Amino acid sequence: MLTILFPIVAFYPSQSGGPANTVYWLTKALVNKGYKPCIVTTDMGIPPGTVPLDRWLQTDAGSVMYTNESAYQFYRGTSNVYLFTPKLFLRALTRLPNADIIHLSSFFHIPGALIGILAGLSGKRVFWSVRGEFDPGALSFSQRKKRMVIGLVKHLGLASRVIFHATSNLEKAYVQDVFGKKVTVITIPNYMEMPALKPRNPATPYLLFIGRMHPIKGLDRLIQALDKSGTFRSSGFTLKIAGSFNAYTNEIKQQISELRLADQVEFLGQIEGEAKQQLYADAFVTLLPSHTENFGNVVIESLAQATPVIASTGTPWQLLAEEKAGCWVRNTPEELAKAIDALVAMPEADYQAMRQRARALVENQFDIAKNIDKWIACYRKADEVR
Structure with missing residues (x-):
């Protein structure tokens, strides 16, 4: 061999x-x-x-x-x-x-x-x-x-x-x-190696961003989108941000403060192992608003825990829309806000069907x-x- x-x-x-x-x-x-x-x-x-x-x-x-x-x-x-x-x-x-x-x-x-x-x-x-x-x-x-x-x-x-x-x-x-x-x-x-499917605890609904803190990730666009989302503002949803802190983190925190979103955004720092899998499983949706990505491992990691993904058209993830396992939209604040609002407003039965399609997509194509x-x-x- x-x-x-x-x-x-x-x-x-x-x-x-x-x-x-x-x-x-x-x-x-x-x-x-x-x-x-x-x-x-x-x-x-x-x-x-x-x-x-x-x-x-x-x-x-x-x-x-x-x-x-x-x-x-x-x-x-x-x-x-x-x-x-x-x-x-x-x-x-x-x-x-x-x-x-x-x-x-x-x-x-x-x-x-x-x-x-x-x-x-x-x-x-x-x-x-x-x-x-x-x-x-x-x-x-x-x-x-x-x-x-x-x-x-x-x-x-x-x-x-x-x-x-x-x-x-x-x-x-x-x-x-x-x-x-x-x-x-x-x-x-x-x-990826398929992880065990974690039992989901959706008691406190949240959106998830997970990844390195870098301007290319478009996190500032996501924060602007949350500001424009009437659904997010008026709901019990929060945004959880997981990733190692750096100078760019401070810029994002300043933006959150200026938009008065601090009560609805939580910084978790680096999350790994089983805690990371549970974080994906409990999320309502994972967001990848990058200006550009060659792939985006967070997409398949999230889908593997049956959590849909909203990814930008700067990523190669049109498959999300084709397989109805999430959304593939431009990373303008307006388009991101519209996608978030649409998923939050989705009937529960339709949302659960989307979660099933998310897991199946990874099992069929990325195992x-x-x-x-x-x-x-x-x-x-x-x-x-x-």
Whole structure:
């Protein structure tokens, strides 16, 4: 069976970004099929003392090493950022000769990119998941660094040797905008391990926003929408916001105060594990008002707990409207308010039917156990033409 090397900056049980879970679900499913994932990651998002560092661990997702990169952790504003992860790079480098395939989960994580470049130059097959990094909005941040990495990959002719992974047709187009139409791009959505369905406690109804605090998430638009929603203003509903606090959180809190919504908005901080599953289950609806998303794991996580989702047209989630498991609307305050009002006013029987369709949508289309063969087929085909 193939050995697949995954250098990744954060990995389960870390909750520092969607790939930490997505790659965990993927590698766990590969193990169940007899494959040999090897994950080299860091201690980003790992509470001190909870996971042994700098040693190989045999887990249900394969061989994993969490490297201690605390000496290389710097602070940019209020967000801690690993600027370089030398231990990850060196450990992944030692595993490179025995790997059949290398699967990267960030284009602009420099150590991972270097591993990908070395692997490509040595004739290894490289899969490169770009995770929304080629979205024009995302490319506008840290432009100098990103131009450097893109330029190096182009100069070495590696773009034609690797297999890019996009989670949607829109993201595929973004990859081709950067590297040209002739590059190989596979389009496979993020899959998840289906959680147990939590019993719902709807005693205190609430709307839910869950995710990182960043202007690209459109949270300010959602707050404006709540101000415009007569239904929200006059109801017993609240908005719960889950995610790590940062400087942007203070901007949102100021906006909430100015609109006199403080009594109806609650900040929960980072929520993980079973508490996160219950939070999804008890919510009336989850909202993803982002200006842009390559996928949006919160959508399938919410649907898996039978909770409908209102997502913006900046996300690839028109399926919500097609399957009647939520709404897909522009993220203007007016359109968001209209969608919220429509769901709150929905007859109870219709709403419960929507919850059933939400769970069924994930079970049918995004369960990793039912879809792992798609990834295996891609890996095997790539290995055969190596």
